Amino acid sequence: MQTRRQFLMTLIAGCFVPAGTAYALPSKASGHLSATGKLSALFGNNGSAMVIGNSYRSFSKTASKNLSGELAALLDFISLSETDFVSMDNGNLLQHIKRVISKDFEHGNVTQVDGWLLSTTEVQLCHVLSLAPHE
Amino acid sequence: MFSHSSDIRRESVIDADVCIIGAGCAGITLATELNGSPLKVILLESGDLEYDEKTQSLYQGENISANPLKLEDVRLRYFGGSTNHWHGMCHPLNEIDLLPRKEIAYPGWPITLNDLTPFYVRAQKVCQLGPFVYDDENYWRQQMNFSPLLSGNLLRTSFFQLSPPTRFGAVYREVLKKSANVEVILNANALELESSGDADHVTQVRVAHINGNTFWVKAKKFVLSAGGLETPRILLLSNKIQKKGLGNGHDLVGRYYMDHLANLRSGTLQFIADQSKYPWYFKLGTKVNHLPDTTVGVLLTPSTELIKKEGITNFRIMLLPTPEEKGIDSVKSIISGIKSGHIPDDLGGHIKNVLSEIDSVTNLAFKNIFHTNKNLLGAREKSTAITRADIDLNMEQLPNRDSKVSLSGQKDVFGQNRLKLDWKISEMDKKTAGKALETIALECGKYNLGRVRISDSLKQDTSFETSWHHMGTTRMSVSPTDGVVNVDCKVHGVDNLFIASSSVFTTGGWANPTLTITALSIRLADHLKTLFS
Numbered sequence: 151m152q153t154r155r156q157f158l159m160t161l162i163a164g165c166f167v168p169a170g171t172a173y174a175l176p177s178k179a180s181g182h183l184s185a186t187g188k189l190s191a192l193f194g195n196n197g198s199a200m201v202i203g204n205s206y207r208s209f210s211k212t213a214s215k216n217l218s219g220e221l222a223a224l225l226d227f228i229s230l231s232e233t234d235f236v237s238m239d240n241g242n243l244l245q246h247i248k249r250v251i252s253k254d255f256e257h258g259n260v261t262q263v264d265g266w267l268l269s270t271t272e273v274q275l276c277h278v279l280s281l282a283p284h285e
Numbered sequence: 286m287f288s289h290s291s292d293i294r295r296e297s298v299i300d301a302d303v304c305i306i307g308a309g310c311a312g313i314t315l316a317t318e319l320n321g322s323p324l325k326v327i328l329l330e331s332g333d334l335e336y337d338e339k340t341q342s343l344y345q346g347e348n349i350s351a352n353p354l355k356l357e358d359v360r361l362r363y364f365g366g367s368t369n370h371w372h373g374m375c376h377p378l379n380e381i382d383l384l385p386r387k388e389i390a391y392p393g394w395p396i397t398l399n400d401l402t403p404f405y406v407r408a409q410k411v412c413q414l415g416p417f418v419y420d421d422e423n424y425w426r427q428q429m430n431f432s433p434l435l436s437g438n439l440l441r442t443s444f445f446q447l448s449p450p451t452r453f454g455a456v457y458r459e460v461l462k463k464s465a466n467v468e469v470i471l472n473a474n475a476l477e478l479e480s481s482g483d484a485d486h487v488t489q490v491r492v493a494h495i496n497g498n499t500f501w502v503k504a505k506k507f508v509l510s511a512g513g514l515e516t517p518r519i520l521l522l523s524n525k526i527q528k529k530g531l532g533n534g535h536d537l538v539g540r541y542y543m544d545h546l547a548n549l550r551s552g553t554l555q556f557i558a559d560q561s562k563y564p565w566y567f568k569l570g571t572k573v574n575h576l577p578d579t580t581v582g583v584l585l586t587p588s589t590e591l592i593k594k595e596g597i598t599n600f601r602i603m604l605l606p607t608p609e610e611k612g613i614d615s616v617k618s619i620i621s622g623i624k625s626g627h628i629p630d631d632l633g634g635h636i637k638n639v640l641s642e643i644d645s646v647t648n649l650a651f652k653n654i655f656h657t658n659k660n661l662l663g664a665r666e667k668s669t670a671i672t673r674a675d676i677d678l679n680m681e682q683l684p685n686r687d688s689k690v691s692l693s694g695q696k697d698v699f700g701q702n703r704l705k706l707d708w709k710i711s712e713m714d715k716k717t718a719g720k721a722l723e724t725i726a727l728e729c730g731k732y733n734l735g736r737v738r739i740s741d742s743l744k745q746d747t748s749f750e751t752s753w754h755h756m757g758t759t760r761m762s763v764s765p766t767d768g769v770v771n772v773d774c775k776v777h778g779v780d781n782l783f784i785a786s787s788s789v790f791t792t793g794g795w796a797n798p799t800l801t802i803t804a805l806s807i808r809l810a811d812h813l814k815t816l817f818s
């Protein structure tokens with residue numbers, strides 16, 4: 151059984167970083183960057199996600215700064231195993247996340263960030279991205 | 286025919302069959318409905334044909350509510366009343382508004398929507414509206430190619446019609462001028478209803494010109510149609526025999542004061558979906574060219590199921606497109622700074638801006654996330670025009686015995702007590718506001734239309750404004766212990782006094798009141814004709 155750390159390291163090893171992308175293989179501590187690389191690619195603007203993620207963290211009593219723990223929580227929210235997450239292509243992953251977000255709203259699974267009523271999953275996405283070190 | 290109170294002989298008495306007090310939409314509708322009948326009708330109007338400061342100042346009063354509105358600013362005191370500046374939004378009450386609801390501790394309307402419908406049909410014409418069709422989505426789909434923004438089972442689309450808006454004073458002036466049986470007396474202030482016996486029969490009304498000339502009108506029947514605030518005041522001032530005021534044996538006159546709670550910026554809707562497919566939601570009205578007199582507007586309202594399930598009152602949401610917020614530049618540069626790994630030099634100034642415009646920070650962040658071509662939700666779909674809308678919330682208030690108008694110690698030029706308003710907003714009202722915003726947020730999220738920001742102000746009483754709809758102060762009831770007028774709008778315990786006004790509303794629904802006031806006035810006119818025949 152892989153440990154969380156090993157899982158992240160697998161990601162670092164480039165399992166889902168598309169060939170030819172700008173994600174250079176890491177020097178030390180850039181493991182988290184690659185781990186969130188897939189998520190980063192889904193966002194148009196990581197800076198904005200950081201604003202939301204930081205804002206969320208500023209009032210949340212449960213949000214931690216532990217990237218691997220928060221990433222695991224996110225995977226839990228979207229009900230994907232590590233393997234599925236890694237192997238799913240971006241298009242399908244987005245569709246899947248979109249459905250989860252819609253379900254969140256349907257079931258009232260929402261979090262308020264600065265008054266905005268957001269799906270708990272999308273907040274967690276921003277939270278994870280805001281924890282990742284940025285280039 | 287028209288006359289002026291200054292031309293009437295001092296201390297004289299005029300006889301009539303029906304004396305109507307107040308020429309707003311209610312009084313004018315009644316008078317025009319009685320026009321041509323064998324009845325001699327006197328319509329007393331405090332003001333003249335045009336606005337006059339001195340007469341308007343008679344509307345001043347004391348306001349001890351959280352909302353600092355001025356009583357002279359929320360209505361107009363001249364021929365035509367407040368229809369001289371109303372907006373013309375019309376919709377009948379909804380079926381649920383007239384049904385008993387478990388959240389409302391007091392008995393509801395003793396009449397049903399079916400009882401009112403024939404009068405609504407006639408009121409459409411009086412208010413210069415199109416056919417009596419409102420929330421029939423299929424009908425409007427055919428008439429104007431409509432398609433709904435939301436078709437969930439929590440929020441639905443409601444359709445209102447826009448009156449030109451009918452200026453009752455101008456539109457019906459000629460009819461009344463030519464009338465052989467209706468006499469409109471201008472500058473005639475009804476001061477007090479005088480009664481006989483146990484205050485169970487009105488004999489005459491004392492009337493005065495603002496400069497002092499006093500006279501009386503004796504009539505077989507009297508109708509108070511002086512608006513939702515002034516009508517209870519006249520009853521309370523008529524206290525020679527019944528010390529608490531005429532028709533006030535059960536201390537109900539002036540109580541249950543309700544307005545439609547308005548918060549034009551209760552939240553913000555940031556669109557993700559292409560909102561340009563739903564133009565009807567973003568303008569006040571769409572003219573339906575092939576239907577005469579028909580301009581239709583579109584709103585979001587709660588389903589009956591939502592009202593029942595959540596135990597809330599009725600509400601309506603209108604979407605008002607908003608421009609970009611100012612002060613966004615510094616936020617932009619912070620974000621680009623973060624992205625490029627540089628913290629902007631002038632951080633202090635930026636932080637100040639960010640803190641003072643925290644909305645803008647989040648708004649911008651959202652726009653960036655959800656509106657770039659690589660957004661999360663519509664990932665790699667072509668993004669559409671960025672549009673944001675303010676959420677204009679307008680709500681029914683729960684009837685509340687402690688929300689009331691009463692007589693103030695302050696006096697007007699006639700030496701009469703002015704009005705004192707104690708307008709209360711209850712926890713239930715705030716619950717409805719919260720639920721309304723939460724519901725639109727959830728629905729927009731679910732159908733991926735956008736995201737909603739709920740305004741912080743929503744929890745405060747002061748964030749709600751008046752809609753200028755004064756209701757409930759002489760509520761309708763079967764029993765005199767529950768209200769002031771009976772199903773025929775006759776004051777309980779007074780055999781010849783009637784009320785035509787939104788003051789008889791038992792609940793307010795979300796619908797603007799004037800169409801219902803007009804329908805009730807037509808209904809009352811029919812009833813009076815029957816009584817005389």
Ligand SMILES: Cc1cc2nc3c(=O)[nH]c(=O)nc-3n(C[C@H](O)[C@H](O)[C@H](O)COP(=O)(O)OP(=O)(O)OC[C@H]3O[C@@H](n4cnc5c(N)ncnc54)[C@H](O)[C@@H]3O)c2cc1C
Pocket residue numbers: 306307308309310311312329330331332359360361362363364365366367368370371372373374375473474475476510511512513515519752753754785786787797798799800802
């Ligand atoms: C800015 C604004 C916008 C509005 N928009 C809408 C809308 O879009 N849709 C809608 O349905 N409603 C709207 N309303 C509300 C609408 O105007 C009222 O519901 C309607 O005019 C009430 O008519 P009324 O005849 O009951 O009372 P009023 O219009 O108040 O008429 C009462 C009349 O009685 C007279 N009077 C008062 N006291 C005395 C006295 N002692 N003796 C003799 N005469 C007296 C007054 O001078 C007045 O002419 C709006 C109101 C305002 C202020």
